Amino acid sequence: xxxxxxxxxxxxxxxxxxxxxxxxxxxxxxxxxxxxxxxxxxxxxxxxxxxxxxxxxxxxxxxxxxxxxxxxxxxxxxxxxxxxxxxxxxxxxxxxxxxxxxxxxxxxxxxxxxxxxxxxxxxxxxxxxxxxxxxxxxxxxxxxxxxxxxxxxxxxxxxxxxxxxxxxxxx
Amino acid sequence: xxxxxxxxxxxxxxxxxxxxxxxxxxxxxxxxxxxxxxxxxxxxxxxxxxxxxxxxxxxxxxxxxxxxxxxxxxxxxxxxxxxxxxxxxxxxxxxxxxxxxxxxxxxxxxxxxxxxxxxxxxxxxxxxxxxxxxxxxxxxxxxxxxxxxxxxxxxxxxxxxxxxxxxxxxxxxxxxxxxxxxxxxxxxxxxxxxxxxxxx
Numbered sequence: 076x077x078x079x080x081x082x083x084x085x086x087x088x089x090x091x092x093x094x095x096x097x098x099x100x101x102x103x104x105x106x107x108x109x110x111x112x113x114x115x116x117x118x119x120x121x122x123x124x125x126x127x128x129x130x131x132x133x134x135x136x137x138x139x140x141x142x143x144x145x146x147x148x149x150x151x152x153x154x155x156x157x158x159x160x161x162x163x164x165x166x167x168x169x170x171x172x173x174x175x176x177x178x179x180x181x182x183x184x185x186x187x188x189x190x191x192x193x194x195x196x197x198x199x200x201x202x203x204x205x206x207x208x209x210x211x212x213x214x215x216x217x218x219x220x221x222x223x224x225x226x227x228x229x230x231x232x233x234x235x236x237x238x239x240x241x242x243x244x245x246x
Numbered sequence: 247x248x249x250x251x252x253x254x255x256x257x258x259x260x261x262x263x264x265x266x267x268x269x270x271x272x273x274x275x276x277x278x279x280x281x282x283x284x285x286x287x288x289x290x291x292x293x294x295x296x297x298x299x300x301x302x303x304x305x306x307x308x309x310x311x312x313x314x315x316x317x318x319x320x321x322x323x324x325x326x327x328x329x330x331x332x333x334x335x336x337x338x339x340x341x342x343x344x345x346x347x348x349x350x351x352x353x354x355x356x357x358x359x360x361x362x363x364x365x366x367x368x369x370x371x372x373x374x375x376x377x378x379x380x381x382x383x384x385x386x387x388x389x390x391x392x393x394x395x396x397x398x399x400x401x402x403x404x405x406x407x408x409x410x411x412x413x414x415x416x417x418x419x420x421x422x423x424x425x426x427x428x429x430x431x432x433x434x435x436x437x438x439x440x441x442x443x444x445x446x
Contacts, residue, residue: 086428090402092409092420117442121435122403127377128384129404133278134285136295144273144299151303 076104081111085118254318262309273302276319279405280326286400287330289389297329304329316414323405323415327397334393380441387437391430398426 081104087093088101105112254275260268277298284294284301304325305312312321388396394416401407401415402423413423435442 083428084424086431087409087424090409090427092424117435118431120442121431121438124380124384124438124441125399125403125431125434128381129286129388129400131282131286131404134281134291136278136281140277140295140299144277144302147299147303148306151306 076100078104078108078111081105081108082114085111085115086122089115089119089122252314252317255314258309258312258318259314261306262312269306272305272318276322277302279319280322283323283326283400283405284330286385286388286404287327287393287397288333293333297326297333300329301326317411319405320407320411320414323401323407323411324417327401327415331393331397380438383437383441384434387434391433395426395430395433398423399430402427 081101084093084097084101088098093101105115254272257268257272261272280298280301281291281294284297285291288294288297301322305322308325388399391399398412398416401412402409407415409420409423409427412427413420416423416426418426
């Protein structure tokens with residue numbers, strides 16, 4: 076065995092983790108090579124020092140550690156038992172959304188919905204709506220047209236100071 | 247030890263079956279070890295305790311996926327190592343990294359006194375002083391090692407895992423573990439020249 080190869084395996088040898096055949100070859104080498112023998116002794120002593128220095132006693136855990144862990148476990152069990160509304164629906168909702176987007180995008184090159192309306196999931200108005208604007212009433216994009224017609228009512232809402240019983244401009 | 251003969255594996259199988267007392271027994275046994283390991287690996291006790299909690303929550307979450315292929319300790323240290331290495335990869339931690347050469351130059355040497363080799367006979371008080379100093383130096387050198395080498399060394403030297411178990415915990419081959427531990431040991435030996443009483 077060459078010195079370079081012997082040295083590469085010295086730590087595993089000192090730890091008793093080398094395969095028996097390789098360990099026997101390394102053992103034979105260090106018997107005849109003074110430099111590698113000295114190197115092995117150093118590695119063994121370094122390992123002994125590492126073990127001595129790193130054998131720290133186990134830390135005493137604070138009562139808060141166990142308390143906090145219990146709290147977090149309870150939260151975990153609760154969330155496992157009762158998944159949130161969002162958690163229960165997000166996968167089906169995502170799947171449905173992706174499917175709808177896919178269908179709309181596939182239909183777009185064939186004269187389907189425009190690129191602007193596709194992300195909104197809204198179909199474009201049929202051409203006859205453009206010719207007869209009064210049909211807009213019945214078109215679903217303006218669902219709340221009735222409320223919009225009562226815009227006068229909105230304007231008639233009293234100002235804040237009138238609600239509080241102060242005449243306007245009284246400062 | 248075969249996994250089926252490991253009493254901790256039996257505890258984990260009980261956890262799988264919904265036994266919360268078994269889980270309590272597991273974390274009471276392993277939490278201090280995980281905290282000690284994480285503390286040495288990341289260098290912060292407060293963060294080590296948080297990581298240990300994350301590890302046991304992760305173990306609880308993964309209980310149904312657990313298969314007794316190895317000693318339970320190996321699996322626990324694997325989860326702990328992943329958590330610690332993720333913590334060490336966080337960008338804000340990178341400011342603490344010090345190259346080994348700088349660590350050796352900056353090592354605590356106890357003032358101007360030259361450390362005595364361990365094989366010298368010394369009075370008890372002196373030996374104790376050298377022991378504390380040596381421990382400080384080894385911890386200093388440990389924290390200058392790359393995280394993978396540090397993890398492998400700690401698992402082998404502190405937790406007493408075999409090379410095969412370290413490989414399972416680090417999710418790498420036994421050859422890689424041999425290389426990691428050898429490089430860590432050679433680097434440390436360099437920083438311990440004064441104590442080894444050799445010159446090169």
